Every structure is written in C-alpha cells, then in structure tokens.
Amino acid sequence: MYHVELIGIISLLFYLITLAGKYRGFISSNAHKSFWNIILLLTFLLTATAGIFLALQNNYKWDIKGVEKLITWHVEFGIGMSFTAIFHLSWHLKYFLKLFKTTNKSQDSHPLTTVSAQLHGDPAILLFLLGFITIIVQIVFLKEIMNISGGYELINGLIFALWLILSSLGAALAGQSGDINIRKLVALIPLLALLPFILLILLYSIFLTPGETPSMGVTSLISLLALAPFTAVSGYLFIKLTATGWNKSGLTPGKSYSIETIGGIVAGLISTLAGGYLLNNYQLLLTGILITIPIACNNLWPDNKIVKPVVIPLTILLVVMSLAFNPDRYIRSLLFRDIKITSSNDSKFGNISTGVYSGEETLYYNHKIIRYANNQIEREENIHYALSQHPDPASVMIISGGLQNHIGEIAKYRSVKEVTYIERDSELLDNELLSDSLYPNISLNIVNDDPYAYIRECNRTFDVIILLIPVPDNFVSNRYFTLDFFSLIKKILEVNGIFALQAPGTNSYISMNEMRSLSTTYNDLGNFFMNIIPIRGEKLYLLASNSPLGFDIASKINDRNIDNSYVNSDYLSETIIRFNSETIIAGIDSLCSGNMLNHPVSVFHNQLYSLSKSGSNRYLIIPVILVLLALPFLKMSKNNRLIYASSMNLAGTEILALLLFQSTIGEIYQSTGLFLAVIMGGLAFGSSGMAKIKKLTPELATVLLVVSSILYGTLTPVLIKTGSQPLIYFITLILIFIPGYITGYIYMVLTTTERPGKTASGIYSSELLGASLGFLAVTGLLVPVIGIKNTFYILAIINFGTYISAKYSGNRRSSKLAKG
Amino acid sequence: MKKREFIRNLTAAASGIILYPGTITPAVAGPGKDKYLRVAQFQEETARGIMCNICPNECVLKEGELSDCHNRIVKDNKLYTMAYGNPCAVNIDPVEKKPLYHFYPSSTAFSIATAGCNFACLNCQNWTISQTSPDKTSNIDMMPDRVIEYARSNNCKSIAYTYSEPVTFYEYMYDTALIAKEADIKNIMVSNGYIKKEPLIKLCKVIDAANIDLKSFNDKTYLKLTGGKLQPVLDSLITYREQKVWLEITNLIIPGWTDNLNEIKEMCKWLVNNGFETTPLHFSRFHPQYKLEQLPPTPVNILNEAYNIARKEGLKYVYIGNVPGTHATDTYCPECNKMVIKRRGYTITENNINNGKCTFCNSKVDGIW
Structure with a gap:
C-alpha cells in the first residue's frame, strides 16, 4: 500500500507552513521557493534513480539486493514529487497561461534582505532560554526515541544528525528573511517545544500498529516529521536573536552562541542531576519548559499587567501538577x-x-519485555540447561534477567548453597519481591552494581555462571559478549565450571547476520573453553566449559528427580537436541571472531539483523546520506570548510565518547545530558572570546583538533583496559571539552565580521551540516567497519586534510581576523 | 568437495548423526542457481504477464519479476519456482510440535522449509525465511529423493513441510510427497491455507495431514495482520475436509489483534456449522515476535476462555498450545467425555485409545492413530 494521502497531507501541511512564514515575513519569498525547489529536486532525483535501477534490473536481470523495495521508494517519492510539482505549477501558472496567449516578460523581484529583527526584551536572556529549552527537548526526545525504537545507538547519531540538518535549514532561512517582529515567535517557543512529542505520539499511532517496533526507516521518518517544526524554528530564532543582539546590545555572534550554549549546559546538568533520580522523562520536559514561560513573558512584555499575576501562578500550578501526578x-x-x-x-x-x-x-x-506472567518455558530454559550440566553445583552467579523469576528453579538443585545475583539497575532490583525465608538453604547475595565492573573486581570463583543479558544488539549488552568479558568469566569460573549465555538465532533457521553474531560469540568462547555446545530451545543458548557437556539434558533432569514443566523428557529429546546442535555447529563461520569493546562487531551483526526486519538493507542508505552531506564541503568557502570539519570532529568525538562510555561504564541514558553539557561548555567557552589566544588562527585550531583526536585514539585501549570509572569519566569529559572549545573558538573568530547576521547564518549552517555528517559517519559507517580507536584516527586525518586545504587556499581573511 | 563441506561431513560422521552435506546456494546469479529452478505448475499467460494460479494472490508477473511470495520468477516468458531442492531449514520435530495431536502421536517429523511466504504476518516467528527469497538464504542441497532418505534414516514417521509457507514451494513439496508416499512415509503440511482450490485438490492426493492456521475470523484483521484474506482460507479448510486429509486447525491468539472473544465464538460456530466439530482446534499462545515485539504474550486466562467457548460451541477436540502444564492438552472422548489421552508436553503419559476407539465406551476417537 502506498501513502498517497499521508504524503499529500504532510506535503500540504509543510507547504502551508512555509507559505505562512513567507506572508508573515518570517522567511523571504526566495527562501520559500528555494526550499520547495530543493524538495522537488530531491524527490525527482530519488524517483529517477530508483526508476533507473528498476529499469536496469528489468532489462539486464541484475540481482541487486533489495531491488524489489525500490519500487516502493520509486512510487513514494513519485507521490511526493507530484505534490511538489503542483505547488510549483501554482507559482508558474501565469507563465503557462501566457504560453497560450501572448509572450510578456515579467520579472520577479527578489530583493536581498538583511538579517535583523524587531524585538522587545533582552536578547541575551532569550538566547539563554532558547538554548535551555532546545537541549531539554533534545535530551528527552533522544531518550524517548531510544525507548520506542529498541535502543540502538545508531538512532542517537541519526537524531543528532536530523536535528542539526533541520536547525541548519532554519538558520539558513533566517539568513535570507526580512526584518520582522519575532516577539510572538519567541513567546511560542515553549509551546513549540511540546510539538515534537505530540507529533511523536500521533505519528507513532499513524505509522505503526499496536505493539509494533518501528524500523529504522520509520523511526527516521517519524523523527524527521516530529522534529522539523521545532528545530527549524529554533535554528531560525537563534540567527534572529543573534542579529538582534548585535544590533541592540553589541553582542557578537560568538557571545550569542556562547550564551545560548550556556542555556544548553544548564539544561544538560539539570537533566543529568534530576532526570532518572527525581524526575521522569516527561516530568523533566514539562517542568523544564514551564519554568521558562514566566521568564520569557516577563522579558518580552515587561510592562504587561497580566504576566505577573496570571502567568507566574499558573506556571507554578502546572509545575506542581506535573510533579504530583506522574504524566x-x-x-x-x-x-x-x-x-x-x-x-x-x-x-x-x-x-x-x-x-x-x-x-x-x-x-x-x-519498551522491551523483560518479564511476563506464566513464563515457565523461559525461566526453566534459562536455568536448567546450564545447571544440569554440573554434577554438583554449589555456587551460582546470575547476571541480570531477574532473580525472583529464577530462584525457584535454582533451588531445585539441592547442592546449591549460594546464589549471587547482579543487577546494575536499582529500580529493577526494587521489583524483586524476595524474602530470605523462602529459600532457607540458599545464601542470597544480591549485588547492585555494574556486572562488568563487579566481575572484574571479583576474587572468588563460581560453579555456574549464567548470563541473562539479551543478545548484543547495543553497546551495553555487547560488553558481555566480548573477548574482554569472557577472559574475566574464565577467571572467576571454577576449573570445571559452566558458563551459559543466550545467543542470537532462536528460530528454525538462523539468518546470515544472526549466524555471524553467533559464530563470533562461539569462536570467541573457544579461546577460553574446550567445550561449547549450542542448545536450541525457545531461545538459543551457548554452554561453555572445560568439562564435557552433554545433550542428554532430560536424562540429567530426571536423574536428579527435578520436576519441571518444560525442561524434561516430555518435551526434550536427546536425539533432537543433538541433531539441532550439530547442525548449528556445522554452520558456524570460523572467520567470524574478535568481538571486543573497542571493535563491537557483534552489535552490528545484530543491528543488521534487526534492520532486515523492514525487508531491505536500508543500512545501505547511510553511505548515500553521507555523500549528500559531504558534497557541500566541495563548494564551501574556506571559512565554512574550517567550521564544517571542526564540528564534524566534535560530533564524531561526542558520539565516540558516548559509545566508549557505553562500552566501558555501561550507560548513556543518564549521562547524555552531562555529555551535552560538557560539550556545550567547551563551545560556550570557545565562542565567548574569553579564552581568545592571539596567535591561534582557525587553521591552527584545526591542528589542535588533529592532536586531540590522535590523543583520544591512543587513549582508547588504555581506557578500556583500566576500567576505572572515575578515570574514564575524567578523561572522557576532558577530551570532549577540547573539541567543543576549539569548534566554539573557530566559530567566534569566523563570525567576527562586519555583517554578523549574514555570516553567522552561513557559518552556523556549515557547522550544523558538518556535525550531522560526523554523527552519521561515525555511528553508521566508521565504528562498524574499523572500530572506535581507528575512527578517532580517521577524524584526525580529515581535519588534517582540511587544515592543509585551508592553509594553501588563497583566502587569508580568517587568519587576519584572528590576529586582529 | 570443498574443505568446508569435508569438515561438515566429518563432524556429522563423528557425531553419529546423518547430516546433510550442505552446499550454500550462492546469493548472486550464477550457474549453480539454475539447479533449483523448476517450471512452476498452475501458471497462465495473460495479456499483462504470466499469472501464478497457486494462491489467491494471483500474482501477474512480467519478465524478471518476483512473485509476492518471493520465490517465483518469470524467465523467458515462463514462471519458475526458485525453491526446489534447496531448503534453508531442516530439523527433526515431534509431530505434536506442528501441532498435530491426532496424527501418529509421539512420532517425529522430518521438517523442511524453503524461503518464501504468500503472507506477511507482523508476528511471524520465521520471518527470516518467510519474508525473503531462496537466493538470499543459506540453503541446503536436498532434492526430493534425499529428503526421503534422511527422513527414513532418522526414523521419522513423516515429512513436514513447515516453518515458512509450503504453498510457495508447491512443486518441491508435491514431488517430495509423491516419493514419500511410495516409501510409506507420511506427509504433513503446516500452512496458512492460502491456496487455490485446483492446486490444493491435486496436493491433497499426496498429503496425509495438515495443520492450517486460521489466524482470525475478521477479514480486516486478516488483511492488516497478514496481508491475506479470510475467505480463501475458509474455502481451503472445506477442501481439505472434502479431500479427506487429516486436518487440525490452529488459532494463534494475539493480544489486541485476535483475542476478541466474540470473534472466536463466531469462528467456532462457523467450524461447527461447516462440519469441523471433530477437527482438533489448537488455541496457541502468542509470544512477542518480529514486528510485534512490544505486545505481551497472550494472557493464559484469555486462552482458557477461548477453550471454554470452543467446547461450549460443540467442538470436540480443543487444545491450548505453548503453555506448559495446562490441562488443555489432553484428549477427551467425544461420547463418554473421559480422558483418552493424557499428554505432558510431547509425550503421551496415558493412552486409552485402542484401534482408534475409546477403551471406556468403544466410541470412535477421530484421528489417525
């Protein structure tokens, strides 16, 4: 089914928005037309390209992977193109009518406008509020989209990239729009901040059926549509406020950037400190937005008599309600x-x-199911496949997955004296309603710690270790499927102990991507254990030990007189288990191995597997997007190229730091705000001009980025090896501050010109585009292919190349500016 | 023989299990690919292209186009199946896992599937093979005669065409079933029942038993959930019955999709009114799969309610699947209502059927025992 109505409505909606913007004077007629020209070009190119591929496939029987899906794209973009063409026709209707009458040339007037705006109130305060709201929205949106889409880190990069592209569009429009009064638009920003979430929920229900996890394509589309209005307006307002700041208060663009960034820092810190401890996601969003309303109103309408007596008490009431009733x-x-x-x-x-x-x-x-009622099959499989292999298990370690679920099964083994359960999330532990008196013969040791860190420091051994963390489809779970982790497990496992984990490949057929991931885990375990067998039940398990392992699980259960509902001879047959296991082993690819913290190959096999649910290999679209983003680089001025490359480095470093953080410490859900705050701190410090270094030209600053990337790449293995959380925190935060500072510094130098509004718009757009490229290239291409460490080196090479090209291009203006 | 195949065979020999010497079909075009191509049955030339008449989708394909089920292609103005002798999934399963409770209980079925399906169910547990084409999966070289060979050497009573949708590998299934029948190996089809009458009648001559998924009793739900329609499936059920193929029906209850008890009641009424009162009906528990990963598993109380409705409407053999420990896996005599088969999992712990009759009242218990 094709989305004729939906695409039509969306196209019309966006057209009306830009049209309204034109008539209200928010954007110029040129900008309005340029926007729709670009849309027409893109839809045309994509429709045509898909059509050519289809034609080639039809003519020459090319066996192009996923070609059958091209027809969908061909048609969908064709629909978009048709609607856009109708808009175009409306512009040129006169022309076509004239073709049938007499020819009479007329000229459109496209006067160039200067960037400025009419505004009451202090631009500095408003810039601060803009930065604050923007970052609150960004953090909450990121968390929500991660929840909805299955928690893949690639989504992070995608959202950052979309955000920046859309903001860049808004900034570009501002650069071309006329002198308008933006007071009402500024006042509307807090309300607009809710729009992404309203649209998210609305689009979620339009695009997805109940219970459906969106594909990467649908996630991108929903995010694009949900974020577009807010991000474009925020980018637009930033430029307008910057221009107003310059005209009204003499604020340089660098300082404006710095002030907006400080708003972002405050938002980042608040969300880090309050989010997850005090406030839930939507509480954080509502509270954050609400508190800005009275400040903005008071600033915009200082003499208005309604603001203080009405807006302030109303805001307080709404904040209290949001805190009292969990929205x-x-x-x-x-x-x-x-x-x-x-x-x-x-x-x-x-x-x-x-x-x-x-x-x-x-x-x-x-949003992933981790526990449900009547789950006998799962809990028995989780425990008995592993425990039945040990002749006399006394000490058992369970890593995540729930203790309440499993303790009853473990207790069926009378030899078990001690169970250690590790769960990093204290809130999940609160859901474990366990009483010591239920199992008097078992000593329960419940540990609230990061399992990786706990096992690294653990200095005792266990008979059986069962890892119940799901298959490695993100960087956090991947930590437990790496060579690094298996070596730690070996250390704390008794010589003849059993280690069990869930592996990818649950169904009657194991797909290629699943098999690659399974093979990697299987082969990596082979570095530490002599015997490894897969057991296919409702899920696929890998058992590893230096002792012999058997397929006669039902017999082992019967011999111990264990009464199970599922793991018993009524359901399981040794012949069938053996047959299926041998079949799986025969399919293991000996070339797949080496999943490491630094190079998380299993994540990408599993992510490709998940992406394949949408029916085509849309991962291939990433290189296409990268090329599209990289193309403007060739046409840019030297100054724009410098900021483009530095912001790409900054975005790349940020995402690499997050991934490294995720791989070593194991969480980014909470630390996203802190990371953003530190980066923005660097940006604010750099762009404020406070730390202006006389001889530091933008070109030399680019060299510093090269050095910092090399340094970070070199430190990556050290950080992974040390495992020291404070050290990782410290070094990571320092190292993301540096590119933040340098990018801010370059921005400040390049925007210190006689036409700040116009220049800032171009520089700002270049910066956002570069950052988009950084986010996508790193998450979508570089890390999967070459790993974290080498990606840092690639970033260094790109920046070095930019330095060389800038150094030897004729334009010396930026250097002069820095010196001057 | 390549080194890889040699190692694989060696592994099989060492383990004492007969494994298939698998060759991976190249995913790209090449001479090896044609080995698994066969001229498709039930094709018709139309003004718009070649029409496939196997299933109600009735794909009309032009040169080089692929059918909706992903494994039929037009080459040189002829429709070919790409799924012949190249299964991607091969396992041995208890026949109760299909599920078939009244067909040689406690026996094993040599189960095979190629890639492809004429539905696109959002909850498909075999989506990695059902929503793709045979040239994109890792396949095993297994022509019909070898399937029989392996089934026999692994002491399997039957061959099950299952996992993906066997209707889409019709020719492979038919030829295999024909040889199997001669070798006294039974043939089981586990299907969505989305097949046209003529090919189904032909197939029924070689198929001994079928389990058909009746996914919903609401046409709109059928379309949204599977991409197919309800009526052709109902028509197929009647054909199976008329052709005297042993039939069991599965109804997967998906929260929010197919758990409307009124619809379940309507479905049971239809079954009773159309002569299926002695056809076993399995209510199966849904587990989050494929695109419906955020839905919870079916609450057991809904399954129990569905069970009670079906019994009340007059269906004689009703079961609940995917819930270990439930009482609803036992068979009761339709006449005296005493328990004639007590099951625990795939094992029969008590059997009170003798020569197909209840040992308590001597009434016939439907099935092939």
Missing part, C-alpha cells in the same frame, strides 16, 4: 495503546514500565 504513565499509555500502564519510572539506565493486559502483568525495560 509519564498517561503518556506512555498512549504509546502502548491497548496495554494499561500501571507504572512508569525512569531510572539511571532506562525506562521501567509495568503494563497490564487482561489481568496479566508485563514488565518493560526501555
């Missing part, structure tokens, strides 16, 4: 639709929601 529960109910959400809380690591359907409770962690 997250109701909003999440809209996302889960048929499922009644009885609780929803955000912990440091993610969202924990409890849903009830027809009286049965399901526990969701970041």
Whole structure:
C-alpha cells in the first residue's frame, strides 16, 4: 500500500507552513521557493534513480539486493514529487497561461534582505532560554526515541544528525528573511517545544500498529516529521536573536552562541542531576519548559499587567501538577495503546514500565519485555540447561534477567548453597519481591552494581555462571559478549565450571547476520573453553566449559528427580537436541571472531539483523546520506570548510565518547545530558572570546583538533583496559571539552565580521551540516567497519586534510581576523 | 568437495548423526542457481504477464519479476519456482510440535522449509525465511529423493513441510510427497491455507495431514495482520475436509489483534456449522515476535476462555498450545467425555485409545492413530 494521502497531507501541511512564514515575513519569498525547489529536486532525483535501477534490473536481470523495495521508494517519492510539482505549477501558472496567449516578460523581484529583527526584551536572556529549552527537548526526545525504537545507538547519531540538518535549514532561512517582529515567535517557543512529542505520539499511532517496533526507516521518518517544526524554528530564532543582539546590545555572534550554549549546559546538568533520580522523562520536559514561560513573558512584555499575576501562578500550578501526578504513565499509555500502564519510572539506565493486559502483568525495560506472567518455558530454559550440566553445583552467579523469576528453579538443585545475583539497575532490583525465608538453604547475595565492573573486581570463583543479558544488539549488552568479558568469566569460573549465555538465532533457521553474531560469540568462547555446545530451545543458548557437556539434558533432569514443566523428557529429546546442535555447529563461520569493546562487531551483526526486519538493507542508505552531506564541503568557502570539519570532529568525538562510555561504564541514558553539557561548555567557552589566544588562527585550531583526536585514539585501549570509572569519566569529559572549545573558538573568530547576521547564518549552517555528517559517519559507517580507536584516527586525518586545504587556499581573511 | 563441506561431513560422521552435506546456494546469479529452478505448475499467460494460479494472490508477473511470495520468477516468458531442492531449514520435530495431536502421536517429523511466504504476518516467528527469497538464504542441497532418505534414516514417521509457507514451494513439496508416499512415509503440511482450490485438490492426493492456521475470523484483521484474506482460507479448510486429509486447525491468539472473544465464538460456530466439530482446534499462545515485539504474550486466562467457548460451541477436540502444564492438552472422548489421552508436553503419559476407539465406551476417537 502506498501513502498517497499521508504524503499529500504532510506535503500540504509543510507547504502551508512555509507559505505562512513567507506572508508573515518570517522567511523571504526566495527562501520559500528555494526550499520547495530543493524538495522537488530531491524527490525527482530519488524517483529517477530508483526508476533507473528498476529499469536496469528489468532489462539486464541484475540481482541487486533489495531491488524489489525500490519500487516502493520509486512510487513514494513519485507521490511526493507530484505534490511538489503542483505547488510549483501554482507559482508558474501565469507563465503557462501566457504560453497560450501572448509572450510578456515579467520579472520577479527578489530583493536581498538583511538579517535583523524587531524585538522587545533582552536578547541575551532569550538566547539563554532558547538554548535551555532546545537541549531539554533534545535530551528527552533522544531518550524517548531510544525507548520506542529498541535502543540502538545508531538512532542517537541519526537524531543528532536530523536535528542539526533541520536547525541548519532554519538558520539558513533566517539568513535570507526580512526584518520582522519575532516577539510572538519567541513567546511560542515553549509551546513549540511540546510539538515534537505530540507529533511523536500521533505519528507513532499513524505509522505503526499496536505493539509494533518501528524500523529504522520509520523511526527516521517519524523523527524527521516530529522534529522539523521545532528545530527549524529554533535554528531560525537563534540567527534572529543573534542579529538582534548585535544590533541592540553589541553582542557578537560568538557571545550569542556562547550564551545560548550556556542555556544548553544548564539544561544538560539539570537533566543529568534530576532526570532518572527525581524526575521522569516527561516530568523533566514539562517542568523544564514551564519554568521558562514566566521568564520569557516577563522579558518580552515587561510592562504587561497580566504576566505577573496570571502567568507566574499558573506556571507554578502546572509545575506542581506535573510533579504530583506522574504524566509519564498517561503518556506512555498512549504509546502502548491497548496495554494499561500501571507504572512508569525512569531510572539511571532506562525506562521501567509495568503494563497490564487482561489481568496479566508485563514488565518493560526501555519498551522491551523483560518479564511476563506464566513464563515457565523461559525461566526453566534459562536455568536448567546450564545447571544440569554440573554434577554438583554449589555456587551460582546470575547476571541480570531477574532473580525472583529464577530462584525457584535454582533451588531445585539441592547442592546449591549460594546464589549471587547482579543487577546494575536499582529500580529493577526494587521489583524483586524476595524474602530470605523462602529459600532457607540458599545464601542470597544480591549485588547492585555494574556486572562488568563487579566481575572484574571479583576474587572468588563460581560453579555456574549464567548470563541473562539479551543478545548484543547495543553497546551495553555487547560488553558481555566480548573477548574482554569472557577472559574475566574464565577467571572467576571454577576449573570445571559452566558458563551459559543466550545467543542470537532462536528460530528454525538462523539468518546470515544472526549466524555471524553467533559464530563470533562461539569462536570467541573457544579461546577460553574446550567445550561449547549450542542448545536450541525457545531461545538459543551457548554452554561453555572445560568439562564435557552433554545433550542428554532430560536424562540429567530426571536423574536428579527435578520436576519441571518444560525442561524434561516430555518435551526434550536427546536425539533432537543433538541433531539441532550439530547442525548449528556445522554452520558456524570460523572467520567470524574478535568481538571486543573497542571493535563491537557483534552489535552490528545484530543491528543488521534487526534492520532486515523492514525487508531491505536500508543500512545501505547511510553511505548515500553521507555523500549528500559531504558534497557541500566541495563548494564551501574556506571559512565554512574550517567550521564544517571542526564540528564534524566534535560530533564524531561526542558520539565516540558516548559509545566508549557505553562500552566501558555501561550507560548513556543518564549521562547524555552531562555529555551535552560538557560539550556545550567547551563551545560556550570557545565562542565567548574569553579564552581568545592571539596567535591561534582557525587553521591552527584545526591542528589542535588533529592532536586531540590522535590523543583520544591512543587513549582508547588504555581506557578500556583500566576500567576505572572515575578515570574514564575524567578523561572522557576532558577530551570532549577540547573539541567543543576549539569548534566554539573557530566559530567566534569566523563570525567576527562586519555583517554578523549574514555570516553567522552561513557559518552556523556549515557547522550544523558538518556535525550531522560526523554523527552519521561515525555511528553508521566508521565504528562498524574499523572500530572506535581507528575512527578517532580517521577524524584526525580529515581535519588534517582540511587544515592543509585551508592553509594553501588563497583566502587569508580568517587568519587576519584572528590576529586582529 | 570443498574443505568446508569435508569438515561438515566429518563432524556429522563423528557425531553419529546423518547430516546433510550442505552446499550454500550462492546469493548472486550464477550457474549453480539454475539447479533449483523448476517450471512452476498452475501458471497462465495473460495479456499483462504470466499469472501464478497457486494462491489467491494471483500474482501477474512480467519478465524478471518476483512473485509476492518471493520465490517465483518469470524467465523467458515462463514462471519458475526458485525453491526446489534447496531448503534453508531442516530439523527433526515431534509431530505434536506442528501441532498435530491426532496424527501418529509421539512420532517425529522430518521438517523442511524453503524461503518464501504468500503472507506477511507482523508476528511471524520465521520471518527470516518467510519474508525473503531462496537466493538470499543459506540453503541446503536436498532434492526430493534425499529428503526421503534422511527422513527414513532418522526414523521419522513423516515429512513436514513447515516453518515458512509450503504453498510457495508447491512443486518441491508435491514431488517430495509423491516419493514419500511410495516409501510409506507420511506427509504433513503446516500452512496458512492460502491456496487455490485446483492446486490444493491435486496436493491433497499426496498429503496425509495438515495443520492450517486460521489466524482470525475478521477479514480486516486478516488483511492488516497478514496481508491475506479470510475467505480463501475458509474455502481451503472445506477442501481439505472434502479431500479427506487429516486436518487440525490452529488459532494463534494475539493480544489486541485476535483475542476478541466474540470473534472466536463466531469462528467456532462457523467450524461447527461447516462440519469441523471433530477437527482438533489448537488455541496457541502468542509470544512477542518480529514486528510485534512490544505486545505481551497472550494472557493464559484469555486462552482458557477461548477453550471454554470452543467446547461450549460443540467442538470436540480443543487444545491450548505453548503453555506448559495446562490441562488443555489432553484428549477427551467425544461420547463418554473421559480422558483418552493424557499428554505432558510431547509425550503421551496415558493412552486409552485402542484401534482408534475409546477403551471406556468403544466410541470412535477421530484421528489417525
């Protein structure tokens, strides 16, 4: 089914927005037309390219992977192109009518306008508020989209990139728009900040059926549509406020940038400190937005008599209501639709929601089911496949997955004296309703710690270790499927102990991507254990040991007189288990191995597997986007190129730092705000001009970026090896501050010109485009292919190349500016 | 023989299990690919292209185009199946896992599937093979005669065409079933029942038993959930019954999609009114799969309610699947209502059927025992 109505409505909606913007004077007629010309060109190119591929496939029977999906794109973009063409026709209707009459040349007037705006109030305060709101929205949106889409880090890069592209568009429009009064638009920003979330929920229900996890394509589309109005307006307002600041208060663009960034820092810090501890996601959003309203109103209408007596008390009331009644529960109910959400809380690591359907409770962690009622099969498989292999297990370690679920199964083994359960999320532990008196013969040791860190420091051994962290489809879970982790497991496992984990490949056929991931884990385990067998049940398990392992699981269970509902001879046959296991082993690819913290190959196999659910290899679209983003680089002026490359480095470093952080410490849900705050701190410091270094030209600053990238790349293995959380925090934050500072510094130098509004618009747009490229290139291409360390080196090479090209180009203006 | 194949065979020999010497079909075009091409049955030339008449999708394909089920292609103005002798999934399963409870209980089925399906169910548990084409999966070289060979050497009573949609590998299934029938190996089809009458009648001559997924009793739900329609499936059920193929029906209950008890009641009424009262009906528990990963598993109380509705409407053999420990896996005599088969999992722990009759009242218990 093709989306004729939807594309039509969306196209019309956006057209009306830009048209209204033109008539209200927010954007110029040229900008309006340019925007739709670009849309027409893009839809035309994509429709035509898809058509050519289809024709080639048809004519020459080319076996192009995913070609059958091209027809969908061909048609969908064709629909978009048709609607855009109608808009174009409306512009040129006169021309076409004249073709049938007499020829009479007329000239459109496209007067160049200068960037300025009419505004009451202090631009500095408004810039601060703009930065504050923008970052609150960004953080909450990132967390929400991660929840909805399955928690892949690639989404992070995608959202950052979309954000920047859309803001860049807004900034570019501002650069070409006329002198207008932006007071009402500024006042509307807090309300506009809610729009991405309203649209997110609305689009989620339009595009997806109940219970459906969106594909990468749908996630991108929803994000694009949901973010477009707010981000474009925020980019637009930034330029307008910068121009106003310059005209009204003599604020340089660098200083304006710095002030906006400080707003972002405050938002980042607040969301880090409050989010996950005190406030849930939507509470954070609402509170953050609400507190800006009276400040903005007071600033915009200082003499208005309604602001103080009405707006302030109303805001306080709404903040109190948002804090008292958890809005997250109701909003999440809209996302889960048929499922009644009885609780929803955000912990440091993610969202924990409890849903009830027809009286049965399901526990969701970041929208993924982690516990449900009547789960005998899962809990028995999780425990008995591993425990039955050990002749006399006394000490058992369970890593995540829930203790309450499993302790009953473990207790069926009378030899078990001690169970250590590790769970990093204290909120999840709160859901474990365990009483010591239930299992008097077992000593329970419940550990609230990062399992990786705990095991690294652990100095005792266990008979059986069961890893219940799901398959490595993100950087956090991947930590537990690496060579690094297996070596730690070996250290704390008894000589003849058993290690069990869940592996990818649950169904009757293991797809190629699953097999690559499975093979990697299988081969990596082979470095530490003599015997490894896969057991295919409802899930696929890998058992590893230096002792012999058997397929006669049902016999082992019977011999111990264990009464199971599922893992027993009624369901399991040794012949079938053996047959299936041998089949799986025969399919193992010996070339797949080496999943490491620094090079998380399994993540990408599993992400490709997840992406394949949408029916085509849309991962291939990433290189295309990268090329499209990189193309403007060739046409840019030297100054724009410098900021483009430095912001690409900054974005790349930021995402690499997050991934490294995720790989070593194991969480970014909470630290995203802190990371953003530190980067913005660097940007603010650099762009404020406070730390202006006389001889530091933008070219030399680019060299500093080269050095910092090399330094970071060199430190990556050290950070992974040390595992020291304070050290990782310290070095990571320092190292992301540096590119932040340098990018801010370059921005400040380049925008210190006689026409700040116009120049700032171009520089700002280049900066945002460069950052988009950085986010996408690193997450979508570089890390999967060459790993974290080498990606830093690539960033260094790109910046060095930019330095060389800038150094030997004729334009020396920026150097003069820096010196002057 | 390549080194890789040699190692694989060696592994098989060492383990004492007969494994298939698998060759991976290249995913790209090449001479090896044609080995698995066969001229498709039930094709018709039309003014718009070649029409495939196997299933109600009735794909009309031009040169080089691929069918909706991903494994039929037009070459030189002829429709070919790409799924012949190249299964991608091969396993041995208990027949109860299909599920078939009244067909040689406690036996094993040699189960095969190629890539491809004429539905696009949002909850498909085998989506990695059903939503793709045979040239994109890792396949095993296994022509029909070898399937029989392996089924026999692994002591399998039957061959099950399952996992993906066997209708889409019709020719491979038919030829294999024909040889199997001669070798006294039974043939089982686990299908969505989305097949046209003529090919189905032909197939029924070689198929001994079928489990058909009746996914919903609402046409709109059928379309949204699977991409197919309800009526052709109902028509197929009647054809199976008329052709005297042993039939069992599965109804997967998906929260929010197919758990409307009124619709379940309507479905049961239709089954009773159309002569299926002695056809076993399995209500199966949904588990989050494929695109519906955020839905919870079916609450057991809904399954129990569906079970009670079906019994009340007059269906004689009703079961609940995917819930270990439930009482609803036992078979009761339709006459005296005493338990004639007690099951625990795939094992029969008590059997009170003798020569197909209840040992308590001597009434016939439907099935092939």
